[in-house]
Amino acid sequence: MALGLNTGAVGNQLRRAVATAQNGLEVIRLGGLETDVTPSSFQVVDRKPMYRLRRYFPESEPSGPPVVLVPPMMVSADVYDVTRENGAAGILHAEGIDPWVVDFGSPATEEGGWDRTLADHVVAISEAVDTVREHTGRDVHLGGYSQGGMFCYQAAAYRSGRDIASIVTFGAPVDTLAALPLGIPANVATRGAEFLADHVFNRLAVTGWMARTGFQLLDPAKTIKSRIEFLRQLHDRDALLPREQQRRFLAMDGWVAWSGPAVAELLRQFVVHNRMMTGGFAIGGHIVTLAELKVPILAFLGEVDDIGQPLAVRGIRRASPRSEIYETSLRAGHFGLVVGSTAATHTWPVTAEWIRWREGLGPRPHEMATMTYDEHTVSDSGVSVGNRLVHTAASIAEVGVGVGKGIAAAAAGAVRGTREISSEAVRTLPRLARLGQLQPHSQISMGRLLAEQARKAPAGEFFVFDDRVYSYAAVDERIDNVVRGLIAQGVRPAAHVGVLMETRPSALAAVAALSRIGAVAVMLQPGGDTATALRLGRVSVVVVDPDNLANAADLGVRLLVLGGGDSRELAEVDAENVVDLEAVDPSTVTLPGWYEPNPGRSRELAFVLFVGTDRGVEAKFITNYRWALSAFGTASSAGLDDRDTVYCLAPLHHSAGLLVAVGGALAGGSRIALSRGLDPDRFSSEILRYGVTVVSYTWTMMRGILESSALPAPGSHAIRLFIGSGMPTGLWRRTMDTLAPARVLEFYASTEGDIVLANVAGTKVGSKGRPLPGSARVELAAYDPVADKFIEDERGFVRRCEVDEPGLLLGRPGPEVDANNAIMRGVFASGDVWVPTEAMFKRDEGGDFWFLGQKNSVMSTPRGPVHAQPIIDAIGDTAAVDVAVAYGVGEPGEQVAVCAVELRSGASLSARTVSDALGALLPHDRPDLVHVVSRIPIGRSFRPSDSALRESGLPKPGAKTWYLDPASGAYRRFTKAVAAERFAG
Incomplete structure (x- = not known):
């Protein structure tokens, strides 16, 4: 009997060994076990170099709502049809949904595939939406897994939501820096991603095996567990076959290469800059944001997903505040969200319910809730500790790697929970x-700094205008072309050239081109006193845009017209004095021998700016x-x-x-x-x-x-x-x-x-x-603004101001004195050199400077000088006040200090409020009169002007005018009697 049992056991072991060998040989020869599983039928409806658009089950003439499913760059489109019974395409079709899938193919086999950019993928999805809309006549539901979900968000924003019924995403991170895989600190991730984008993936692509290996390394315990489990069951073909398609997909067939430019752009825009959250990402040269999106969204979250962590996925709530957003979670990792038994029983049935609900064909799914976004700590990820421990422990127990995985998880948590040292100093x-x-x-110079940035990051984004983004390389080329046009018109280094242009790309190019030549850009203000500015700036030629051409025609200088876009129209002006720079072919201009790009020296004049003062237009020379x-x-x-x-x-x-x-x-x-x-x-x-x-x-x-x-x-x-x-x-x-x-x-x-x-x-x-x-070293010099003289000490030097004492701001010049500045010598000590400003300041005990106003704005009253800015600051802190000015009325020494305020819409002001606000000032520093005016003039630089009010004299008595009662220190209503008694003179 014992012999019989032993013989039976040996036979079983022999049969098991033979089955293991046969199955193992099949795996070695074919990469897996033959399953006789046929994929779902589909038809390629549209074929482009960038993608193929599949429509599943075309033979059934589907009439249900269409959904377009988008895979990540690194995963095959077959992720939605790993098995017909449990895959997305089969389940959605059985639920009455019309499934379509975007197949990007592999860059390794597609023509020009290695040159694909991130924007190419987004534009392809947008084109697919158009195609499906045209075929079905219905708005499209967009669904995307992982990075495919990010593509869906981006494509919807790129289209401004047009023809999109809803978006469904599965483990798609939005706030990429909120919760990074493996607990990588955000500043480490951004700098690492920046290095990879600029120095690695601009030369190197990610092959399919690299993508597969990288995915497996994100959870090595689970990878080892699945391989050991497969080997243990290699003898039992029936046990392996149900999961064989899924295993082969993860182990071999499911991975495709990434093009280097696409990876670099992904890292730069959505890791380094995190522009899914901030907005401002570029698609095909256009600027896009999720903030303006108004499309209903359902996001699936994996409770143990360490790639698309819940906190990162929930970033869509903050990034797209105008959208109606829901979430549903399931106990699954990243891949389990879309493939496997959990996905088959939860993900795809709920997706079908969502689509029917949005179409008005069924009830709202019970398994979803309105998404919220809570502020989080740097140690948070959205994956609960309990779920992670249960999930990890289950994997550890089966493969016996508890210590290593536990230590790794603890280390990751410690790193994530530690605040990094600020990189500000770096x-x-x-x-x-x-x-x-x-x-x-x-x-x-400006031109040199721009050229440096262009050399460092030619593909980097320099500026945005009218929703289009311009790279450093493109702008640098434009500037060089403008340089040739200017040189052809005789512009040389140190020449003073006016720039009369609205804020637009061509204006920036003109200023940078003048800097590159070494000329001086005289910045003229459209609508200002241009004739005076031309004289002060010593200008004989002006670069002008089409918008300002007509107004510049009578200035008597030569006009060089630049910019205006494709629809530019030039005004009818004297042709002898007008040259269209856009008509100059840069390739025909031979650069002269003297031309040296960006020759500007530190001491040399670069710009002339203009400011409006009581004395008129004044030029300010900027080196x-x-x-x-x-x-x-x-x-x-x-x-x-x-x-x-x-x-x-x-x-x-x-x-x-x-x-x-x-x-x-x-x-x-x-x-x-x-x-x-x-x-x-x-x-x-x-x-x-x-x-x-x-x-x-x-x-x-x-x-x-x-x-x-x-x-x-x-x-x-x-x-x-x-x-x-x-x-x-x-x-x-x-x-x-x-x-x-x-x-x-x-x-x-x-x-x-x-x-x-x-x-x-x-x-x-x-x-x-x-x-x-x-900056220059600064000092405050004791100064009497009424007498317009410095206050000296017993030795005849200017006295330095004490704490909180008003004084004139002085700056210590550098080794080479600017000839445009007034110079004072022997100010605080014998032989010292200082440059006086026009500004009055005081310095507090902490060393901070407080602006009191220009020295010519000081009010000369019988009680002494009164400074304007402290009055403006004090009354301006009142919630009812929109704008305020302070000025003196009368002859010097006898002036009345007046404060005028313009109130915010619907607001009112009382004597009590005025008294409380100005009570923060010493009685000596308060205004004599405060009155409400309907409007305070605002200059072109948005600076409030008191000129007209000062010229109109003292305010009239009335319900909205108050005077300072010296006895009580409070403000009271200004009546005719008070005016006659106190201000008759």
Whole structure:
């Protein structure tokens, strides 16, 4: 009996060994076991070099709602039909849905496949939607797995939702930096992705085996487990066959190559810049954002998905605030969302229910909920600890790798839970070091900085305008062409050339081309006093755009017309004085021997800007060093880098546009977004569409914008910083409240000398901060603005101001003094040299500077000098006040200090409110009269003007005018009796 049992056992072992050998040989020869499973039938409806569009089950004449399924770049389109019974195509068809699949094929076998870009995939999906819409006559439901889901979001945004009924995604990350695989820290991921995009995938593609291996390495325990389980069951063909198609797909057949350019673009746009969240990603040269998408969305989340982690997937809720978004989760990893038994019983039936519900053909699916997006900590991922432990422990137990996997998971969690050291210094120090190395003879200019960026990243995005993006290489080529046109018209180095153009790409090209030649760009203001500016700027030739050509015809100078786009029309003007630069063929221009690209030296004049003052138009001369100081100073203090998009709200002819926005973006390697002008609706749309992170402003520019109902809600935009100068304190606070969490970085840049102050911390609203590194050394000199003289000490030197004492701002010049600046010697000590400004400041105990106003704005009252800016700041902090100015009325020494305010729409002001607001000032510093006016004039630079109000004299008594009662220190209604008694003279 024992012998019989032993013989039977031996026979079983022998049969098992033979079966294992036979099955193993079949796997070795064929790559797997023959399953006799036939794929679902499909017809290729459209065939393009980029893709083939499959329609499944064409023989059944489907009449249900169409769904177009999109695979990731690295996965075969067969992922939706691994098995007919459990695959997406078969289940959806059985549920009455009309399934279509986009098949990108493999770059390795398609003509031009290795040159494919990310945009090519998105445009292909858009074309597929058009084809399906044409064939079925119905709007299309888009579905995408993993990166295919990202493509669906992008294609829908690219089409502005046209012809798309809904979007369904499966493990598709949107906020790619919120929860990275393996717990990789965000700053490590962005820098690593940037390196790979710029130095690896611009030369190397990802083959199919590399994609397969990379996917398996993301969860090595599960990979080892599945292989050991397969080997253990190799003798049992019946047990293996049900999962053989899925195993072969993952192990061999399911992976395709990625083209290098597509991977590089994916890393650059959606990891480095995270532009699925911020907006502003480029598709076919057009700027796209998810923020304007209004398409219903259903997102599937894997509870143990470490690739498309739930937190990253839920990013769509914040990225697309206007969409109706739902989610449904299942206990599955990344691949299990779309393939396998869980997908067959949950994913695809729920997808079919969703489509029927959206079509009005069935009830809302019970398995889904409205998606929410909660702020998260850096250690959060959206995959719960419990789910991860259960899932991981199950895998570990079966393959015996508990210790290694457990340690790896703990290490990953520790890394994810640790806040990284800020990389601010890494970005800032090289810029400051370069600024510190500049000498009078150093070569530095706008043209040189742009050329450096173009060499570093020719394919990088330089600027955005009218929803189109322009690369450094394209802009650099355009500038070189303009250079040839200008040289052909006799423009040489040091020539003063006017630029009379609206803010547009051709204006930026003109300014950069003049810098490249070494000429001086004299920035003329459209609609301003151009004749005076031409005289002050010593201009004999002007580059003008078609919009300003007619107004420039009578200036008596030669006009070079540039830009205007494809539909340009030139005004009828004197042909002798007009040359169309666009008609000049650059290839026919021979560059002269003297031409040296970007010859500008630090000490040399680069730009002439103009400001309006009470004395009329004044010219401000900007050297290359002064421009570089603003550029590198802005980039350093604002922390600008290639992840930023700087919105140039200020015009190019203004210092906030040319020096701060354009200069700072160039120095930081940031993308520039040019605006056609101040329009609240355009602003609201473009900041979302362009993914704007930094906005430049000047003075009261943000007033009208903050009143727009189209502004995004706080936290639903990417803006982190406003940079500029002159913003009133009340507007400053309203900007931060309305567009939170953005901060304000307020600058003060003197036009005399090289002084740049910046309130980098932003904690002291209204302060101008401290000198930037590289700025001139500054001092406050004791000064009597009424007598217009400095206050000296007992030795005859000028006295330095004490804390909180008003004084005139002075700057220490560099080794080579600018001839345009007034020079003072022997100021604080024998032989010292200083450049005086026109600005009055005080310095607080912390070392921060507070602007008091220009010295000619000081009110000379019987009680002494009264400064305008503290009054404006104090009353401007009142919620009812929109704009305020302060000015003196009367003869010097007898002036009445007056404050005029314009109220916000629907607001009112009371004597009590005025008293409370101005009570923050010492009695000596308060205005004598406060009155409400219907309108305070705003200049072209958005600076409030008091000229007309000052000329009109004292305000009339009335219910909206108050006077300072010296006895109580409060403000009371200004009556005729008070006027006759106190202000009769």
